[in-house]
Amino acid sequence: MGNNIKELHAAITPGLRNPVLLKEMRTGVRDRFPFIFLTLFLTAAACAVYFLITSALGTVSSQGGIQAAAPSALRAAYHTLFLLEMALLIFAAPLLSAGAISREREQRTLPLLLVTRLPVGEIISGKLIYTLICLLLPVAAIMPINGFFWLIGIVGGREMFGGLLLLGVCSGLVAVLGIYFSTRSRHTITALFYTYGVLGALTALFFTAPDFFKGIESIPLFGIGIPAYALLVIDFFLIGTYLFLASVSYLRTRKPGADLLILFLFYAINLLAISGLVARHLVLMPDPELLPGAGRFWLCLTMLNLALTGVFGMAVSWKKKSLPGRLFSWIPILLGGASLLSGAVFINAGFSWEKILTCAAVQFLYPAVFLMAAQRFSTWGKRRINFLLIYFPLFLSISFIPYLFIASGSFLHRLLALSPLLSILSIWEKNASPGEVGLYTASFIIYFILWLSLSLTPEIRKEER
Amino acid sequence: MIRIENLTKIYDGSVSPAVSGLTLTIDRGDAFGFIGPNGAGKTTTMNILATLLNPTSGRAEIGGFDVSAHPEEVRALIGFVPEESGFYENLPVCEYLDFFAGICRKDAGGRRRLVERSLELTGMEDLRDHYINTLSGGYRQRVSLARALLHDPPVLLLDEPAGRLDARARIELRTLLKNLVNAGKTLFISSHILSELSDLCNKVGIIDRGRLLASGKPGDLMRNLHMLNRVKVRILGGMDRFEKILADDPLAGKPEKDQAGILRFDYRGDATTLNALLENLIRNKVALAGFWEERAGLEELFLEITRPEEADGK
Numbered sequence: 001m002g003n004n005i006k007e008l009h010a011a012i013t014p015g016l017r018n019p020v021l022l023k024e025m026r027t028g029v030r031d032r033f034p035f036i037f038l039t040l041f042l043t044a045a046a047c048a049v050y051f052l053i054t055s056a057l058g059t060v061s062s063q064g065g066i067q068a069a070a071p072s073a074l075r076a077a078y079h080t081l082f083l084l085e086m087a088l089l090i091f092a093a094p095l096l097s098a099g100a101i102s103r104e105r106e107q108r109t110l111p112l113l114l115v116t117r118l119p120v121g122e123i124i125s126g127k128l129i130y131t132l133i134c135l136l137l138p139v140a141a142i143m144p145i146n147g148f149f150w151l152i153g154i155v156g157g158r159e160m161f162g163g164l165l166l167l168g169v170c171s172g173l174v175a176v177l178g179i180y181f182s183t184r185s186r187h188t189i190t191a192l193f194y195t196y197g198v199l200g201a202l203t204a205l206f207f208t209a210p211d212f213f214k215g216i217e218s219i220p221l222f223g224i225g226i227p228a229y230a231l232l233v234i235d236f237f238l239i240g241t242y243l244f245l246a247s248v249s250y251l252r253t254r255k256p257g258a259d260l261l262i263l264f265l266f267y268a269i270n271l272l273a274i275s276g277l278v279a280r281h282l283v284l285m286p287d288p289e290l291l292p293g294a295g296r297f298w299l300c301l302t303m304l305n306l307a308l309t310g311v312f313g314m315a316v317s318w319k320k321k322s323l324p325g326r327l328f329s330w331i332p333i334l335l336g337g338a339s340l341l342s343g344a345v346f347i348n349a350g351f352s353w354e355k356i357l358t359c360a361a362v363q364f365l366y367p368a369v370f371l372m373a374a375q376r377f378s379t380w381g382k383r384r385i386n387f388l389l390i391y392f393p394l395f396l397s398i399s400f401i402p403y404l405f406i407a408s409g410s411f412l413h414r415l416l417a418l419s420p421l422l423s424i425l426s427i428w429e430k431n432a433s434p435g436e437v438g439l440y441t442a443s444f445i446i447y448f449i450l451w452l453s454l455s456l457t458p459e460i461r462k463e464e465r
Numbered sequence: 466m467i468r469i470e471n472l473t474k475i476y477d478g479s480v481s482p483a484v485s486g487l488t489l490t491i492d493r494g495d496a497f498g499f500i501g502p503n504g505a506g507k508t509t510t511m512n513i514l515a516t517l518l519n520p521t522s523g524r525a526e527i528g529g530f531d532v533s534a535h536p537e538e539v540r541a542l543i544g545f546v547p548e549e550s551g552f553y554e555n556l557p558v559c560e561y562l563d564f565f566a567g568i569c570r571k572d573a574g575g576r577r578r579l580v581e582r583s584l585e586l587t588g589m590e591d592l593r594d595h596y597i598n599t600l601s602g603g604y605r606q607r608v609s610l611a612r613a614l615l616h617d618p619p620v621l622l623l624d625e626p627a628g629r630l631d632a633r634a635r636i637e638l639r640t641l642l643k644n645l646v647n648a649g650k651t652l653f654i655s656s657h658i659l660s661e662l663s664d665l666c667n668k669v670g671i672i673d674r675g676r677l678l679a680s681g682k683p684g685d686l687m688r689n690l691h692m693l694n695r696v697k698v699r700i701l702g703g704m705d706r707f708e709k710i711l712a713d714d715p716l717a718g719k720p721e722k723d724q725a726g727i728l729r730f731d732y733r734g735d736a737t738t739l740n741a742l743l744e745n746l747i748r749n750k751v752a753l754a755g756f757w758e759e760r761a762g763l764e765e766l767f768l769e770i771t772r773p774e775e776a777d778g779k
C-alpha cells in the first residue's frame with residue numbers, strides 16, 4: 001500500500017512541478033477573471049435551477065397531479081440544466097485556452113521559454129493542465145447544485161457523475177483545440193476566432209444532423225460487440241492527441257513526426273472500422289436493410305477517399321513548405337468530421353442517391369475547391385493574404401453547403417438557408433422545426449465567420465506588419 | 466566557442482535570403498560585436514544561434530554542438546536576451562526569475578541561490594520585490610540579463626541590448642557587460658549603435674543585407690582596409706602652398722573645409738610619413754595654428770566597408 005502511494009506520488013509530482021503550470025497558477029489566481037467567471041457561472045447555474053424547477057413544477061401542477069408527473073418534468077429540467085452547463089463550459093474553454101501560447105507570443109515571452117531546456121511538450125502540457133484545472137473548477141463547484149437533483153431522487157449518482165465526467169472530457173477536447181489554434185496563431189484574437197469557428201461548426205453539425213447518429217449507441221461495429229460509437233470516442237481521442245502533438249511539433253525546431261504517427265493511426269482506425277462494416281455486411285451478416293446496393297457504392301468511395309487522403313497527406317506533410325503540406329495540418333479535423341458523419345450516415349442506413357452523391361461531393365470536391373480557392377487568393381492583388389483566416393471559414397462554408405442537401409427540407413428552404421438574412425426572416429414567417437432553425441442558424445454562423453474573417457484580415461495583417 | 470559555417474536562411478515566401486553564406490568563428494572569452502543596419506540579418510543569425518530558427522543551409526555550432534541537431538545541449542550553454550524581451554508584468558522580479566530558475570529543475574533552495582546570484586551579478590538586489598511593470602527600461606533590461614544568467618551559461622547572445630535605453634542606462638549596461646567579459650563569458654552582441662560596441666568588443670563582424678562583409682579585430686580590419694586617419698588642420702596663412710603640398714603627396718586626400726574654417730583630409734600613411742608631411746608644411750612656411758590626427762572608429766570602419774555596395778546602388 002505504502003509503495004503504491006509512493007509510486008503514485010512519483011508519477012504525479014513531476015506533472016505538478018511543471019514550472020509553466022506553477023507560473024500559470026501563480027499569475028492566474030491573481031487575476032480577477034477566474035473569480036468573476038466562477039461567480040457568474042454559479043449564479044447563472046443557480047438561477048437556471050431555480051427557474052427550471054419552478055417552471056417544471058408549475059407546468060405539472062397546471063396539468064394536475066404533481067405526484068405522478070413531477071419526476072419526469074424535473075428530469076427534463078435536469079437535462080436542460082446539463083445542456084446549459086455544457087454550453088457555458090464550451091463557451092468558456094476557448095477563452096481560457098485560445099490565449100495559452102499566442103498570449104506568450106504577444107507579450108514576447110515565448111522565445112524566452114523556447115530557449116530554455118524545458119521541453120516544448122511540457123510547456124504545452126502545463127498550459128493544458130492549467131486550462132483543465134480552470135475548467136474543472138466550475139464543474140466541481142457546480143456539483144452541489146447538480147446534486148440537488150440526486151438528493152430528491154431525480155437522477156442516479158452514476159448518471160450524475162457520468163454527466164460531470166462528460167462535461168470534463170468535452171471541456172478538455174475544446175481546451176486542446178484552443179491550445180492548438182493558439183499555437184498556430186500570432187494573435188489571441190485569431191486563435192479565439194478559429195476555436196469558436198470550429199466549435200460553432202461542430203455544434204451546428206451535431207445540432208442539425210441528430211438523425212444521422214440515431215441508433216449509433218446500439219449497433220455493433222465489427223459484429224463482435226463493440227458498439228459503433230466507440231469509433232467516435234477513438235476518433236475524438238486521436239484528434240485530441242493529434243492536436244496536442246501538432247502543437248508541440250509546431251513550436252519545435254526539430255520535428256519529431258509523432259503527430260504524423262497519430263494521423264496514420266487516425267486514418268488506419270477509420271479505414272479499419274469501415275472495412276469492418278463492409279466485412280460484416282459481406283461476410284458475417286449480409287443485411288439489405290443495413291447496407292443497400294447504393295450504400296456499398298458509397299462505402300467504396302469513402303474507403304478510397306480515406307486511403308488516398310491518408311497517403312497523400314502523409315507524403316506532403318514531410319514537405320511542410322508546400323501548400324498541400326500546410327493545408328494538411330488542418331484537414332484531419334475537418335476530414336475527421338466528414339468521416340464521422342459518413343460513418344453515422346452509413347450506420348443509420350437511411351440511404352438515397354441524393355445523399356450518396358452529396359457525401360461523395362463532400363468527400364472529394366471540397367478539398368479540390370478549397371485548393372483552387374487557396375490558389376486564387378494567394379495571387380490576389382499580388383499581395384500575401386492571411387491564408388488561414390480566409391480559407392478556413394471558406395472551407396467550412398463549402399463543406400457545409402452540401403450537407404444542407406442531406407438534411408430534410410424543401411428546395412426553397414435549402415435556398416433560403418444560403419442567405420442568413422432570408423433564413424432569419426423565414427424562421428419568423430413559418431413555423432420552422434428545430435432542425436430547420438438549427439440549419440439556418442448554422443448557415444448564419446458560417447456566413448458570419450466568413451464575413452468577419454474578410455473584415456478582420458486587413459487589420460490583422462496590418463498589425464502583424 | 467561559436468562556429469558558423471556558410472549559414473544561410475531564407476524565410477518562407479521570401480526570395481532574397483535574410484542571411485547568406487555567413488561564416489564566423491568566435492573563441493571562448495571573446496566579446497564579439499555583430500554590426501549592421503536594421504534588416505541586415507543580425508536578429509535572424511541570433512535566432513538561429515538561440516535554436517529558435519532552423520537554417521536553410523549551412524551549420525552553426527556552440528560549444529561543439531550543432532544548433533539544429535542538438536538544441537537541448539546548446540540551450541544549456543547559452544543565455545539569450547532578445548531584442549524585445551518579454552516579461553510577465555504582474556510578477557515581482559524575484560518570482561519572474563524564480564520561474565525561469567525552476568526550469569533548471571532545482572529544488573526551492575537551489576532556485577533561491579540561482580536567483581540571488583543572478584540578482585547580485587546584475588546589481589538588482591534592492592529591486593527583488595518590485596513588480597516588473599513598475600521598473601524603468603534600464604532595469605527591465607537588467608532583469609532580462611539576470612534571467613539569461615540564471616543557469617550560468619558560458620555564452621551570452623544579446624540582440625540589440627541597449628536599443629531602447631537612455632544614455633545613462635546604456636553606460637551602466639556597458640559596465641555590466643564588461644564585468645561579464647572579465648568573468649570569462651563569451652559575448653555575441655548585436656547592435657546598430659556602434660559606439661555601444663567600440664569599448665566592449667575585441668572582435669567585430671559587419672553584416673549588411675544578409676552578407677558578412679568583414680570580421681576580425683577592429684584594428685586589423687582598419688589596417689587591412691588601409692583606412693587609418695583623418696587629419697585636421699587649422700591654417701592662418703599659405704593656403705595655396707598647403708594645397709600644392711597635399712596634391713603632391715600620394716598618401717593625402719583632398720582637403721575639405723568645414724564651417725569653423727578647419728580643414729580635414731584623409732591620410733593613409735603611418736606616423737613617420739605624417740611627421741614628414743608636417744615638417745614639409747613648416748618648411749614651406751604654411752602658417753599652422755593646429756594639426757591633429759583623428760583615429761578612425763567603428764563608425765568609420767562600418768561606413769568604409771559598406772561604401773562600395775552603396776556606390777553600386779545595391
